[in-house]
Amino acid sequence: MKTPFGRKTLLIAAGILVAAxxxxxxxxxxxxxPVKVTVAKVEQGPLVASTFxxxxxxxxxxxxxxxxxxxxxARVHVDQGDVVKAGQLLAELDPVDLEDRxxxxxxxxxxxxxxxxxxxxxxxxxxxxxxxxxxAAKRSTELRAQGFVSQEAADAKGHEANAAKAAADATNAQLxxxxxxxxxxxxxxxxxxxxxxxxxxxxxxDGVVSARLVEPGTTIVAGQAVVQIIDPTxxxxxxxxxxGQAGGVRVGQPAVVVLRSDAKRTWPGxxxxxxxxxxxxxxxxxxxxxxTARPETLSVGELVEVTIHTADLANxxxxxxxxVKRLERQDGVWQVIDGRVTFRPxxxxxxxxxxxxxILDGLSTGDEVVVHSEQAMKPDAKIKVVPAxxxxxx
Amino acid sequence: xINLAGRDILHGWGKFVFTGVGLGLLIGVxxxxxxxxxxxxxxxxxxxxxxxxxLWVVQRDTLGPYxxxxxxRDDVYRSLLGIRGVAAAGNVTYLTMQxxxxxxxxxxxxxxxxxxxxxxxxxxxxxxxITKSHYEAIADVKTGLRLxxxxxxxxHEYTVVGLTRxxxxxxxxxxxxxxxxxxxxxxxxxxxxxxxxxxxxxxxNPAFNRPGVPGLLEAVQASQASSHNVNVVMLRLTQDADxxxxxxxxxxxxxxxxxxxxxxxxxLVAKLIATSAKQIFMFLVILSVVSGAIVAFIIYTMTQNKVxxxxxxxxxxxxxxxxxxxxxQQALGLGAIGFxxxxxAATLWAPIFPKYVLLLPGDAMRGAALVMxxxxxxxxxxxxxxxxxxxxxxIGG
Numbered sequence: 063m064k065t066p067f068g069r070k071t072l073l074i075a076a077g078i079l080v081a082a083x084x085x086x087x088x089x090x091x092x093x094x095x096p097v098k099v100t101v102a103k104v105e106q107g108p109l110v111a112s113t114f115x116x117x118x119x120x121x122x123x124x125x126x127x128x129x130x131x132x133x134x135x136a137r138v139h140v141d142q143g144d145v146v147k148a149g150q151l152l153a154e155l156d157p158v159d160l161e162d163r164x165x166x167x168x169x170x171x172x173x174x175x176x177x178x179x180x181x182x183x184x185x186x187x188x189x190x191x192x193x194x195x196x197x198a199a200k201r202s203t204e205l206r207a208q209g210f211v212s213q214e215a216a217d218a219k220g221h222e223a224n225a226a227k228a229a230a231d232a233t234n235a236q237l238x239x240x241x242x243x244x245x246x247x248x249x250x251x252x253x254x255x256x257x258x259x260x261x262x263x264x265x266x267x268d269g270v271v272s273a274r275l276v277e278p279g280t281t282i283v284a285g286q287a288v289v290q291i292i293d294p295t296x297x298x299x300x301x302x303x304x305x306g307q308a309g310g311v312r313v314g315q316p317a318v319v320v321l322r323s324d325a326k327r328t329w330p331g332x333x334x335x336x337x338x339x340x341x342x343x344x345x346x347x348x349x350x351x352x353x354t355a356r357p358e359t360l361s362v363g364e365l366v367e368v369t370i371h372t373a374d375l376a377n378x379x380x381x382x383x384x385x386v387k388r389l390e391r392q393d394g395v396w397q398v399i400d401g402r403v404t405f406r407p408x409x410x411x412x413x414x415x416x417x418x419x420x421i422l423d424g425l426s427t428g429d430e431v432v433v434h435s436e437q438a439m440k441p442d443a444k445i446k447v448v449p450a451x452x453x454x455x456x
Numbered sequence: 457x458i459n460l461a462g463r464d465i466l467h468g469w470g471k472f473v474f475t476g477v478g479l480g481l482l483i484g485v486x487x488x489x490x491x492x493x494x495x496x497x498x499x500x501x502x503x504x505x506x507x508x509x510x511l512w513v514v515q516r517d518t519l520g521p522y523x524x525x526x527x528x529r530d531d532v533y534r535s536l537l538g539i540r541g542v543a544a545a546g547n548v549t550y551l552t553m554q555x556x557x558x559x560x561x562x563x564x565x566x567x568x569x570x571x572x573x574x575x576x577x578x579x580x581x582x583x584x585x586i587t588k589s590h591y592e593a594i595a596d597v598k599t600g601l602r603l604x605x606x607x608x609x610x611x612h613e614y615t616v617v618g619l620t621r622x623x624x625x626x627x628x629x630x631x632x633x634x635x636x637x638x639x640x641x642x643x644x645x646x647x648x649x650x651x652x653x654x655x656x657x658x659x660x661n662p663a664f665n666r667p668g669v670p671g672l673l674e675a676v677q678a679s680q681a682s683s684h685n686v687n688v689v690m691l692r693l694t695q696d697a698d699x700x701x702x703x704x705x706x707x708x709x710x711x712x713x714x715x716x717x718x719x720x721x722x723x724l725v726a727k728l729i730a731t732s733a734k735q736i737f738m739f740l741v742i743l744s745v746v747s748g749a750i751v752a753f754i755i756y757t758m759t760q761n762k763v764x765x766x767x768x769x770x771x772x773x774x775x776x777x778x779x780x781x782x783x784x785q786q787a788l789g790l791g792a793i794g795f796x797x798x799x800x801a802a803t804l805w806a807p808i809f810p811k812y813v814l815l816l817p818g819d820a821m822r823g824a825a826l827v828m829x830x831x832x833x834x835x836x837x838x839x840x841x842x843x844x845x846x847x848x849x850x851i852g853g
Contacts, residue, residue: 073469084796087803114588286670304589306572343531343684344637367591383587384580384618388508391543391695417584417617434581436621438505451581452597452619 096444098436098451101398104379106427109420111373111412113311115349117301119364121294122350124272126287127263129155134281135288136261142274146265146291153288155261164258167251174244181237188230195219195226269293272362297360298334299351301368308347310372311336317351322365330354333370369415379425383417385433386410395425396432396439403432403443464762464782465789475754476790480797482750486743487802487823491813493736498814500724502622504717507548509574509690510699512715513706520713521550521687522626522720523728528712530640530686539705541697546573547686549639552629555599557607562599564632565625566609568639574690577633583618589635594618596630609634610642626728628811640683654680744826751794752834755787759838766842767850780839784832791831795824 134156140146202219205211273290276282299319303311317331335350351368385395386408394407411420425431432439434451465472503522512521513528513536520526533545549568554561569575571586577594583603586592593614595601605616614634623631634642646654655677658664664676691714693702703714715723725733759766766779799820806813 080796083800087800114590116590281667283668283670307589383584387579391692413587415587417587434583435579436581438579451621452603 096446097439098448099396099398099403099432099439099445100434100450101430101447102382102385102433104381104421104425104427104429104431106377106379109375109378109380109412109414109418110371111310111375112369112371112415113303113307114415115301115303115307115346115368115370117299117349117351117366117368119297119360119362119366120300121272121292121362122296122298123267123293125266125269125291127152127265127289127291128285128287129263129282130260130284131257132281132283133158133261135276135278137278138274138276138288140271140274140289142271144271146269146271148265148267150265151262152265152271152291153263155263157258157261160254160258160261163254164251167247167254170247171244171251174240174247178237178240178244181233181240185230185233185237188226188233192223192226192230195223199223263288265291267291267293292362297356297362298353299331299366299368301349301351301366301370302341302344302346303349303368303370305340305345305347308340308349311347311349311370312372315370315372317368317370319351319353320367321357321360322367323361324357329357331368373412375412375420378411379421379427380418381421381425381431382433383413383419385431386419387439396435397425398430398432398445398447401445403439403441403445405439405441406431464765465786472786472790473793476793477797479747479750479754479790479794481801482743482747483794483798483823483827484801484805485798486740486747487798487815487820488806488809488813489736489739489743490819490823491802491806491815492809492811493733493740494814494816494819495812496729496732496736497725499622499624499628499812500626500721500729503624503626504720504724506578506623507546507569507575507690508578508692509546510693510697510717511542511691511703511706512720513689513691513710514687514713514715516711516713518713519723519727521548523723526687526713527685528687528689530636530684532710532712533689535710536689536691536706539702539710541693541702542691543694543697544573544692546570546575546690546692547636547688548575548690549636549643549685549687550625551639551643552625552627553609553642555607555609555632557599557601557605559600562601563629564596564599565627565629566639566642567631567633568636568643568686569633570636574692577618577620577623577631579620580618581621583616585618586633586635587617590638591615592617592635594620594633596620596623596632598624598630599632601632607632609638610647612638614638622812624812626724636686640686643683645681645683651681744830747827748830748834751787751790751831752837754790755783755831755835755838756841758786759783759842763845763849766845767847770845770847771850776843779842783839783842784835787831787835787838788828791827794831795827798827799823 136154136156138153140150140152146152199216199219199222202211202216206213206216269291270293271289272292273287275287275289282288311333313333313336315333317333319329319331320327321329331351331353333349334352337348337350340347349368349370351370381395386393387395389405392407393410394405396403397406406424408424409422411422413419432445435445436451513532514520514526515528518524518526530547533547536542536545547568547570549566551566551568553564553566555564555566567575576585580594581597583594586594591612591614593607593609593616595607595616595618597619601607601616601619603616603619606613607616608614609632620631620633623633625631645651658677658680659673665673691702693699699716703716706712706714769779799815802813802815806815
């Protein structure tokens with residue numbers, strides 16, 4: 063049997079085919095194959111710089127109400143969520159002996175008043191006595207001058223008059239002391255009365271009870287909070303921004319807030335305060351963001367994501383952030399020139415949250431740079447530009 | 457002189473080619489084995505390469521962070537930055553875990569890194585780098601995650617913003633890169649139930665819940681719920697710094713262990729994958745022996761099948777050299793077909809392997825030489841048998 067080409071021709075053809083397959087394998091799959099990359103051009107246009115942080119909702123004004131002395135809680139009149147008015151009684155503490163001390167103070171004041179009256183009477187008596195003694199001494203002196211009485215008797219009358227005046231002075235001093243004593247006792251009584259008033263915890267503001275921390279019967283120390291009141295109109299966000307990204311944040315910048323409980327919606331906000339003190343441990347800066355339109359329900363302590371719009375750049379050059387690589391300890395991009403790549407050091411400005419990096423220096427608009435590559439690039443590597451290295455979602 | 461080997465092969469070429477293909481598949485397996493070993497070593501290299509670090513600073517007396525657990529405080533980097541020659545320092549955490557996404561779950565190594573610092577993946581194949589400081593992730597293509605997909609890692613959902621390629625742990629698990637603070641939370645913080653239980657436990661401890669000391673319990677609980685540890689601090693050095701000197705400084709004054717690139721390489725290649733490498737080497741040896749034996753058998757059987765023809769050849773005065781050359785050429789041909797088929801098969805099926813298979817051209821060249829040597833050696837038995845054939849068998853028998 064004879065084939066038109068002969069076995070030999072067939073075999074040679076098969077051999078060439080195999081060799082070609084092998085060559086293709088080596089060129090396309092092996093290390094000699096060009097690196098697949100995607101490229102992008104340097105674009106000129108607007109960029110929006112923003113920064114991102116997470117935080118929690120907090121009350122700007124929160125009041126922890128507690129006694130000023132160690133005490134036992136007698137009654138708590140409100141519970142979490144209650145709306146309270148300024149001056150409303152929220153809790154009472156057990157006054158223990160305060161009532162008795164108030165009564166004791168009152169009695170002591172009465173007693174002091176009596177003492178004052180007694181001293182006044184004594185003063186009247188002493189003054190009268192002194193008056194009499196002075197008159198007698200005067201008369202005795204006149205009689206002595208006429209020689210009716212002895213010198214000794216006249217001296218004795220003089221002495222009596224002096225003693226009576228001194229006694230009147232002493233009584234006067236006693237009266238002053240008694241009056242002071244009365245004032246002191248009155249002040250004491252007032253103090254105990256105020257202390258008694260402290261045992262009643264009243265709300266300093268119109269607000270909402272955010273926490274009821276202790277129950278009746280609990281013994282608490284001075285300063286320990288019994289209930290917590292917040293001003294619901296003062297809710298804002300305490301956002302933590304990485305120090306490395308917090309540089310451009312200023313009061314008044316617009317922000318977008320996403321609540322963890324409702325991640326599909328966004329709420330507008332505004333930076334209201336940038337803390338002067340950064341957290342040294344977490345290396346984050348605290349920024350307070352207020353709502354410009356407030357969600358109906360907010361829970362204090364809820365996690366939120368905040369995106370703060372820090373700057374608008376009108377007309378700058380930019381490349382995708384993935385194009386910026388580090389080589390030999392400097393930032394740069396792989397620029398495509400005639401199918402080969404060279405590393406071009408660049409100066410990078412801001413990087414936006416959606417992944418575009420501003421190019422300050424090193425490239426001009428329209429230059430083509432490598433964005434993604436199948437493997438780490440080497441200088442002068444051969445490349446093959448493909449639309450995408452990883453197939454998009456099927 | 458006519459080529460006896462070619463004539464003989466043409467006579468029964470189907471059988472010859474099929475035998476060659478069979479041998480080729482065996483060689484393919486051998487080459488793949490070598491490729492797996494090279495792949496393991498390369499994975500380790502890529503793991504080190506990826507961060508772009510010059511020095512790895514880990515807990516003292518550990519081989520961390522890849523070969524042993526290591527934990528250092530995350531503020532250590534500040535004191536390291538103060539050392540002369542250190543240009544940049546990046547905190548990095550590693551945690552192997554199971555991650556759930558829409559189409560099932562996948563075992564990954566979660567890497568926490570600081571953007572723009574050592575530890576960041578060097579290149580992407582799709583998407584963009586992480587720009588937000590929380591809840592964004594870069595995943596390796598091997599995780600099966602796609603751009604824009606949301607993935608649940610412990611308490612939070614992360615958006616995949618970028619994809620990498622060939623970023624795997626020393627165990628072959630693909631990596632997911634997330635911002636450091638998120639990774640710390642994942643690694644060192646407990647789940648909600650554990651947290652609440654722990655709070656109750658602390659509250660039940662009279663030492664931490666003392667009457668008359670308000671705030672103590674809260675303070676203790678807050679301290680339990682925060683973590684400021686990382687696994688390794690990666691350092692990038694300035695151009696003029698000497699790696700060994702800086703490493704020595706760190707060991708001496710910071711009471712931490714510092715590994716240079718070469719030492720890390722040694723740890724990963726010599727210590728971590730040493731057993732696997734030995735195992736693969738054993739397989740390689742066995743496969744080579746088996747391949748050799750099979751080639752010897754095949755050539756021997758082929759020779760036995762044409763004893764009559766060889767006898768005729770001898771009868772008509774063919775020289776021993778001609779006969780030996782025929783058998784040797786056939787054996788070498790078999791080896792060549794086998795190697796081509798094997799190399800092709802290995803190249804084609806390499807991407808399907810779950811672990812990275814790296815086929816080096818050097819390995820292929822050595823393999824080719826080895827195959828040819830084994831074939832030549834194997835043909836010796838057949839040649840001896842052929843030379844002993846009695847020319848009389850051509851007529852008798």
